[in-house]
Amino acid sequence: xxxxINDTVRDADVLPxxxxxxxxxxxxxxxxxxANVEPSRKEVPTEAGxxxxxxxxxxxxYLAELKERDxxxxxxxxxxxxxxxxxxxxWDAICTLLPALAQExxxxxxxxxxxxxxxxxxxxxxxxxxxxxxDDSSLPMxxxxxxxxxIQDDLVFLDHRQDALWLDAGVVTFAADWSVGFDVGMKFLExxxxxxxxxxxxxxxxxxxxxxxxxxGEQYRRTNWxxxxxxxxxxxxxxxxxxxxxxxxxxxDPALPDRLHLRVEIQHMIRLPxxxxxxxxxxxxxxxxxxxxxxPVWRENMxxxxxxxxxxxxxxKGIINYRKAASDWLLAN
Amino acid sequence: xxxxxxxxxxxxxxxGTLQLEVTNxxxxxxxxxxxxxxxxxxxLLPCYVPGSHLVVQxxxxxxxxxxxxxxxxxxxxxxSVLRVEGGSGGSLAMHALAVGDRVQVSHPRxxxxxxxxxxxxLLIAAGIGITPVLSHARxxxxxxxxxxxxxxxxxxxxxxxxxxxxxxxxxxxECLDRGSFQEVLTRKLTTQKLGTHLYVCxxxxxxxxxxxxxxxxGWPKGLLHSEAFSGAALDDGEPFTVNLARSGVTLSVPTxxxxxxxxxxAGLSIPNMCxxxxxGECSVxxxxxxxxxxxxxxxxxxxxxxxxxxxxxxxxxxxxxxxDL
Numbered sequence: 001x002x003x004x005i006n007d008t009v010r011d012a013d014v015l016p017x018x019x020x021x022x023x024x025x026x027x028x029x030x031x032x033x034x035a036n037v038e039p040s041r042k043e044v045p046t047e048a049g050x051x052x053x054x055x056x057x058x059x060x061x062y063l064a065e066l067k068e069r070d071x072x073x074x075x076x077x078x079x080x081x082x083x084x085x086x087x088x089x090x091w092d093a094i095c096t097l098l099p100a101l102a103q104e105x106x107x108x109x110x111x112x113x114x115x116x117x118x119x120x121x122x123x124x125x126x127x128x129x130x131x132x133x134x135d136d137s138s139l140p141m142x143x144x145x146x147x148x149x150x151i152q153d154d155l156v157f158l159d160h161r162q163d164a165l166w167l168d169a170g171v172v173t174f175a176a177d178w179s180v181g182f183d184v185g186m187k188f189l190e191x192x193x194x195x196x197x198x199x200x201x202x203x204x205x206x207x208x209x210x211x212x213x214x215x216x217g218e219q220y221r222r223t224n225w226x227x228x229x230x231x232x233x234x235x236x237x238x239x240x241x242x243x244x245x246x247x248x249x250x251x252x253d254p255a256l257p258d259r260l261h262l263r264v265e266i267q268h269m270i271r272l273p274x275x276x277x278x279x280x281x282x283x284x285x286x287x288x289x290x291x292x293x294x295x296p297v298w299r300e301n302m303x304x305x306x307x308x309x310x311x312x313x314x315x316x317k318g319i320i321n322y323r324k325a326a327s328d329w330l331l332a333n
Numbered sequence: 334x335x336x337x338x339x340x341x342x343x344x345x346x347x348x349g350t351l352q353l354e355v356t357n358x359x360x361x362x363x364x365x366x367x368x369x370x371x372x373x374x375x376x377l378l379p380c381y382v383p384g385s386h387l388v389v390q391x392x393x394x395x396x397x398x399x400x401x402x403x404x405x406x407x408x409x410x411x412x413s414v415l416r417v418e419g420g421s422g423g424s425l426a427m428h429a430l431a432v433g434d435r436v437q438v439s440h441p442r443x444x445x446x447x448x449x450x451x452x453x454x455l456l457i458a459a460g461i462g463i464t465p466v467l468s469h470a471r472x473x474x475x476x477x478x479x480x481x482x483x484x485x486x487x488x489x490x491x492x493x494x495x496x497x498x499x500x501x502x503x504x505x506x507e508c509l510d511r512g513s514f515q516e517v518l519t520r521k522l523t524t525q526k527l528g529t530h531l532y533v534c535x536x537x538x539x540x541x542x543x544x545x546x547x548x549x550x551g552w553p554k555g556l557l558h559s560e561a562f563s564g565a566a567l568d569d570g571e572p573f574t575v576n577l578a579r580s581g582v583t584l585s586v587p588t589x590x591x592x593x594x595x596x597x598x599a600g601l602s603i604p605n606m607c608x609x610x611x612x613g614e615c616s617v618x619x620x621x622x623x624x625x626x627x628x629x630x631x632x633x634x635x636x637x638x639x640x641x642x643x644x645x646x647x648x649x650x651x652x653x654x655x656x657d658l
Contacts, residue, residue: 034613085449088476095380095406113377113406133405134476159449162555168449202632209629216382216443274380274404276446 017060019294020049022287023264025225029304033195033203033313037210040219040268047297054104055219055268056097056151057283062124065152065174065233072173072234073145078181079173079236082144082157086169089157089277090144091133094118096272096279097151109150122150144171153268156180158188158211158278165208165278167191172236174284176226176263177318179237196312211278214271221268227319227326228263231286247318251325257293260326261286262302289326303330350390351378355434356409361492364416365461366428367401369409370436378407383472384445384465384532384560387412389427390437396423399464399534399560400441401493403471410438413492415461445532445560447472452528454480455521457543459535460490465560466534467493470500480504483521485514485535518543522550534560570625573649577601577658578620592617592644601658603644610646617644622654 024046025031043053051057073079082090095113098120102111109122116133131138131146139146148155148171157169165188172180183191188211192204214220228235229246250256268281293299306319306327314320353370361367372378381404386397389412398412414427430436445465447454454473456466463484473480481504484497488509497505506521508514522531531552533543540559547557569589576583586595593615596603605615610628619642626636628643635641642654 088449092380115406160446161448161450206629215440216385217379217440274382275449276382276443277449 015048015294016291018287019291021051021057021059022046022048022285022291023051023223023266024048024262024292024295024298024301025223025264026298026301026305029301030308031225031305031313033197036222037207037220037269038222040221040270046295048295052221052266055270056101056104056153058101058105058108058124058152062152066125066149068233069148069171069173073148073171076238078238080142080145080148080171081169081180081184083168083185086157086159086277087136087143088134089159089272089275089279090147090169092272092275092277093155093157093279094143094147095133095274096270097147101151120150125150144169147171148173153281153283156280156282158280160212160276160278163212164188165211172282174233174282175236176228176265176284177235177237177240182237194316196316211269214269214278216271216273216276219268219270221266224265224267226263226317227323228261228286230259231261231288233284233286244318247321251322256322256325257290257329258288260322261288262292289330293330299330303327306330350437350439353378353410353436353438355430355432355436357411358430358432361413362490364490365413365492366416367411367413367492368427368430369411370438371409373435375408378410379440380404380406381410381441382443382446383468384447385441385443385468386445386465387441388439389423391423391426396427397442398427399445399468401464401467403468403475404441405472405475410441413461413464445534445558447478447532448530448556448558450528451530452479452526453530454478455525455529455531456480456482457518457531457533457535458482459485459539461492462533462535462539462560463491463493463497464534466532467497467500469532470497474500481521482506483508483514483517485509485511485539518546522547522552530556530558532558570648573651574653575649576653576655578655579658586648591646592642592648596644596658605645608645610643613643615643615645616641618657620655620657623650624648624654625650 040055041053043050095118098111102109108124112119117130118133119130121128136143141149154172154174155170156167156172158165159168167183167186167188170180170184188208189204195204229243229250232243235243250260253259264285266283266285270279272279292302306323309323311320314323352373354373355368356371357369359367381400383404384399385404386399387410388395388397398414401411401413414424416428417424447469454469456469458466466482470480470482480501482497482501483506484491485508486494506517508517531547533540544557544559572588573586574583575586575592582599584595584599586592593603593605593608603615603617610630613630619639623639624642625648626642627646627648630643631641
């Protein structure tokens with residue numbers, strides 16, 4: 001009896017984890033903005049593997065990314081913002097996300113709580129700490145910085161008042177060309193004002209309505225994407241001079257397939273159960289075009305999406321100068 | 334606050350219910366009893382936002398009751414229920430509960446949350462309306478927020494009086510008759526510092542009166558909060574019928590069941606994502622009849638056109654709709 005070996009299957013078996021768990025965002029050859037929300041923790045199969053089975057995901061970059069976040073915060077403390085009325089929300093996030101991580105990675109981390117006294121152990125960081133909910137001094141680096149040192153996601157806190165959401169706290173070190181220090185205190189609609197098309201299409205106000213109707217404990221997610229040159233997580237507005245110039249030269253760089261990355265954000269939206277604040281979590285994944293091209297369907301989808309993308313959207317994403325070069329390379333291989 | 338009668342149908346009001354055990358029953362007054370529910374295995378219960386309510390199922394239906402704790406890492410969910418003779422039966426069923434009884438309850442739902450930015454929380458309660466504002470008072474005490482309470486109750490009939498006194502101290506004003514309450518209310522409404530939020534719970538006429546006076550004295554609407562259970566979620570809606578033109582099938586959509594669920598139960602596969610009227614995935618084409626649009630996806634113009642509806646949340650204004658399915 002002969003065994004038929006399917007080439008696609010065999011190739012997927014040898015693909016590295018970074019490709020297998022990559023949340024490839026395109027399901028066809030055209031991309032437009034949409035409020036593409038769905039319940040979280042539902043695994044999505046891809047051509048290469050699957051993603052999305054968990055709320056929080058520890059991958060091979062865990063220690064490196066947290067080290068980078070720490071360095072960014074040392075250099076630029078404005079990436080962490082907490083308006084005073086958001087203190088309960090930050091503690092609520094600690095008491096929600098750390099147990100969630102412990103539930104998803106029981107062999108790696110553990111969380112116990114007796115009254116307001118919590119114990120957190122993290123074997124990846126050789127960490128064993130006790131702290132008291134509501135007592136900021138029990139976490140010397142501060143509650144939000146501590147939380148940001150345990151998970152790879154950027155965190156944004158939205159307060160719900162006067163029939164609107166307000167961006168009133170956050171720790172955002174891996175922003176894709178925006179600034180939490182600039183946006184803090186703004187309304188959700190104001191934060192999204194620069195995005196083309198979405199005002200006309202009422203996408204942002206619909207998204208805000210959706211978030212305001214979330215009940216405590218509910219968890220949803222969506223994805224967003226852009227392109228990033230080199231494996232650079234910190235593309236905040238503050239560091240613009242460090243990375244923006246590459247966007248004018250990458251098109252002619254022979255190293256484009258290795259330097260240019262598809263950046264996908266998995267954005268979780270959850271209503272924190274005790275404070276009632278909306279927590280917006282942004283987890284960024286970067287994969288170079290060279291890796292994308294190892295999955296034939298991805299190569300073709302992404303090549304066509306980049307070629308078709310309207311100019312205003314390509315301009316806003318900051319990819320208009322090199323999206324053709326990227327598309328040409330993907331479709332030629 | 335007092336019970337709000339809900340549909341007798343268990344779904345979807347009690348979707349994702351918790352099976353809890355009565356852990357404590359204690360009389361607050363002659364007619365008000367406090368009941369606590371805990372996890373049968375002693376696990377912590379999900380946290381809740383102050384001012385949340387719990388839907389509790391009983392033999393003749395399900396009722397919503399305010400939770401009286403702060404909502405922080407609760408080991409128990411506690412409610413206080415006023416016995417209402419000749420009501421829908423919910424309060425009598427609650428009063429008949431005994432320690433060890435098992436009950437089905439919803440996850441706590443928030444519709445009367447404290448404002449995080451408030452400089453001061455002015456809480457106003459009448460009678461059993463003390464329950465959600467007691468939750469607010471506990472939360473304020475835990476986080477060191479400024480709060481005061483005007484509590485109207487007849488002598489000897491006030492629930493949670495001792496706790497209110499301990500939590501608020503000089504911040505508590507008890508009023509034992511209507512006249513003294515009116516005097517206190519007028520004074521408090523005219524002497525609050527900027528940034529004070531007002532929260533009121535009690536009989537509807539009482540709440541309306543407080544809100545109207547605050548409004549007349551120039552309080553902005555955004556600073557006024559009153560307990561309204563119906564604001565938390567879409568209601569169960571009226572039953573209606575759909576004719577599926579292409580498949581020649583007629584289906585009944587009962588109250589409390591969505592059109593999407595009805596279609597799915599009939600074996601149809603309708604693309605859907607959020608199931609909350611936001612993503613637009615579950616749009617179905619309408620051939621005849623007027624849908625009751627309750628989604629956030631369609632534009633006002635599209636809703637007027639009545640050519641499509643989001644079957645996860647929208648229902649029908651007419652007895653019958655015809656769909657192109």
